[in-house]
Amino acid sequence: MRIGELAQASGTPIETIRFYEREGLLPAAPRTEGNYRIYTPQHAERLGFIRQCRNLDMTLDEVRVLLRFKDQPLAACGEVNSLLDEHIGHVAERIRELRGLEKELRSLRAACLTPHVAADCGILNGIDQAGAHGAAQRKRRHVRGAH
Amino acid sequence: MRIGELAQASGTPIETIRFYEREGLLPAAPRTEGNYRIYTPQHAERLGFIRQCRNLDMTLDEVRVLLRFKDQPLAACGEVNSLLDEHIGHVAERIRELRGLEKELRSLRAACLTPHVAADCGILNGIDQAGAHGAAQRKRRHVRGAH
């Protein structure tokens, strides 16, 4: 099949498929005479695996590790287990952070129940003190935030 | 004070301060004869506000909106309220998504309790079906994920 069909079948934008090839996640597809990529069901399966990993919010580096194991079926899979454990840890931590954040945002929101002049806005004035009561500094994190 | 002192006092890397100036979040600081930026306590306060907003996981565009209100103290602050409401919504949604994700990851992890050969690994084989039971496709989101 050609790239458009693979894109359709896998729910992946065409550009993303080409991007995965450039990144070495998908092998370089063979070409037709007219220089069109042609894919086999094996390519589709591998792409499906990558997309599932991305749905599970793994980085492409994590996916690369898992693909390495897929490609070496005789290797021991202990590293797979610990990769997943670590990833679960990151997700759990990010949930905790976001819960704290939500609490803080809601209490900030409660400071301005009806609109008035900006100078007196409980939100704008509240932000200056926000987190003063012990909220942690933002740190580099592994799981994406709100944006 | 000079930029290093402001960085120290605010817990912000020097390059980030210069970046905020380039982005127009901080006004261009006056310079010494030797072309060093000099800052007043007002600059420090504004930087503190920006950093608090970032701690609350707002985008710089959201911060720009809030700063606009800080700079126009007589404007009505209704937009501030709705910006915050929307932001709270994004955070809450991201928490829901990550909870579902964590559940899925944990059930995947349970498929391989002891390491064996990669070809038989319940995790690697499970990923192919992961989300087949109705998990939503990843969508463009506002709040960062796990990475």
Add this chain to the structure above:
DNA sequence: GAAAACCCTGAAGTGAGTATAGAGTCAAGG
């Protein structure tokens, strides 16, 4: 007067794509 500590600018890199420009290929219709 020299070394260390500080500061400057401009450009490029990060992750994981997305978007665009400009060109080539292919099948169907006239």
Add this chain to the structure above:
DNA sequence: CCTTGACTCTATACTCACTTCAGGGTTTTC
């Protein structure tokens, strides 16, 4: 045979919120 439209190709730039780097200049301290 020619054109139209759908499809594909490459290369490049853009996103966001910084971070890092190269290659200098300035100020302070010994």
